[in-house]
Amino acid sequence: MNTAETLTLLQTMIPATTSIVCSLGRTSEAAHALFPDQTLFLDSMGDVTPVACGVALGMPKSPVVAIDTDGSHLLGVTALATLGGLTAQLGNLCILVLDNGLYESGGGLPSRTCALDWVALGQAFGLPIREVDSADELKSALSGVFQRLTFIVVKIVNKERAPDATKTVDGLESRYRFCRHLEKLSGKTILYPATKS
Amino acid sequence: MSVELAYRALVAAGVEKVLAMPDSFLAPLCRRVKTGPEIGYIQTTHEATGIGMAAGLTLTGTRSLMLMENSGLRSACETLARLNLSHGLYTCSLISHRGAFGERHWWGLAHHETMVPMLDALRFRYHYVRSVDEFGPALVKAYQTLAAFQCSVALIAEPGLLEGLRQ
Numbered sequence: 001m002n003t004a005e006t007l008t009l010l011q012t013m014i015p016a017t018t019s020i021v022c023s024l025g026r027t028s029e030a031a032h033a034l035f036p037d038q039t040l041f042l043d044s045m046g047d048v049t050p051v052a053c054g055v056a057l058g059m060p061k062s063p064v065v066a067i068d069t070d071g072s073h074l075l076g077v078t079a080l081a082t083l084g085g086l087t088a089q090l091g092n093l094c095i096l097v098l099d100n101g102l103y104e105s106g107g108g109l110p111s112r113t114c115a116l117d118w119v120a121l122g123q124a125f126g127l128p129i130r131e132v133d134s135a136d137e138l139k140s141a142l143s144g145v146f147q148r149l150t151f152i153v154v155k156i157v158n159k160e161r162a163p164d165a166t167k168t169v170d171g172l173e174s175r176y177r178f179c180r181h182l183e184k185l186s187g188k189t190i191l192y193p194a195t196k197s
Numbered sequence: 198m199s200v201e202l203a204y205r206a207l208v209a210a211g212v213e214k215v216l217a218m219p220d221s222f223l224a225p226l227c228r229r230v231k232t233g234p235e236i237g238y239i240q241t242t243h244e245a246t247g248i249g250m251a252a253g254l255t256l257t258g259t260r261s262l263m264l265m266e267n268s269g270l271r272s273a274c275e276t277l278a279r280l281n282l283s284h285g286l287y288t289c290s291l292i293s294h295r296g297a298f299g300e301r302h303w304w305g306l307a308h309h310e311t312m313v314p315m316l317d318a319l320r321f322r323y324h325y326v327r328s329v330d331e332f333g334p335a336l337v338k339a340y341q342t343l344a345a346f347q348c349s350v351a352l353i354a355e356p357g358l359l360e361g362l363r364q
Binding site for chain 1: 199237239241242243245246247248249250251252253254255256258259261275276278280283284285286300308344345346
C-alpha cells in the first residue's frame with residue numbers, strides 16, 4: 001500500500017469526527033487532503049504518539065488516531081514504556097505507524113540500519129502491535145478499532161517521489177483549528193475569551 | 198506533613214493528571230500523587246514523552262502538571278522547542294531546582310547554569326516557589342497564565358519547597 005491508499009482506507013474505518021494527530025512530510029500532505037480540520041499537523045518528530053496519547057486520555061469517550069511514521073516513531077520510542085502501562089486507559093486510541101523504512105523528508109536515507117521486528121518491540125512493552133502489508137490486513141487490524149488500544153504498523157511503498165508540499169497551514173493555525181474541533185466535540189471551552197478585570 | 202499540603206494544593210488547583218520523570222527531589226510528591234486517589238499519575242521514561250502527553254491533555258482542557266528536574270529541560274529541549282515555539286502547544290511544569298545555591302553535588306551545578314537560559318529560549322513564563330505555603334497560590338496563577346494560551350509555564354521548586362516535600 002502507499003500512503004494515500006492507507007489513509008483513504010483509514011477514513012472508511014473511523015468515525016467522521018475522529019481527532020487525528022499527524023506526522024510530517026508526505027503523510028501530512030495526504031492527511032490534509034482527507035482530514036483538514038480535525039487534524040493536528042505536527043512538525044515534531046518523536047512527539048506524534050505522545051501528543052495523541054494526551055488527547056486520548058483527555059477525551060476518553062472520543063476516538064483519536066495518531067498517524068505516525070517510522071522515523072518519527074523511532075525517535076520517540078521511549079514513549080512505548082509509558083504506553084505499555086496505559087493500555088487499559090487507551091481504548092479510544094489508534095496508533096498507525098506508516099513505515100516506508102526511510103527518512104523520506106530528510107533525504108531518503110534509511111530510517112534504521114538493522115532489521116526491526118515491530119511485533120517483538122511491542123511485545124517487549126506489552127503492546128499489541130500488528131504489522132500489515134495489504135489493504136485486507138489493514139482492514140482486519142482496524143476491525144476492533146476504538147474498542148481497545150489499536151497499534152498497527154503499515155508497510156508502505158510509495159513508487160512516486162513525494163509531491164511538493166501544498167499545505168499552507170502552519171503549526172499555529174493547525175493548533176487553532178484542532179482546538180476548535182475539540183471544543184465542538186467536547187462542548188468544553190479550551191480557548192478563553194480575553195476579558196478585562 | 199508538608200508533602201500532604203503540596204498534594205492538597207494540586208487537588209485544590211484542579212490538577213487532573215500528573216506526568217512525571219521522577220527525580221530525588223520530587224519523588225516524595227510523585228509517591229503521594231501515585232497513591233491518589235484524586236489525581237491520575239503517569240510516569241514516563243523520558244521528559245519529552247511527558248511534555249508531549251501534557252500538551253495533548255492541555256488541548257482537551259484537562260489540567261495537567263509535568264514534574265521533572267531542571268535537567269529535563271535539556272533532555273526535552275527539542276520537543277519543547279517544537280511545541281512551544283512552532284506550534285503553540287503549551288504545558289505547565291513543576292521543575293526541581295537542582296544546582297541551587299548550596300548545592301553539594303558537583304554534577305548538579307550545571308543544571309542550574311543551563312536552567313534559566315533554556316527557560317528563556319523556550320519562551321516559558323516561570324516563577325520561583327520557595328515554600329510549601331507558596332505552592333498553592335503559585336499553582337493558581339500558573340494555570341491562569343497557561344489559560345492565556347501564549348506560553349508554557351514553569352514553577353521552579355526552590356530548596357525551601359523541596360525540603361518541605363521531604364517532611
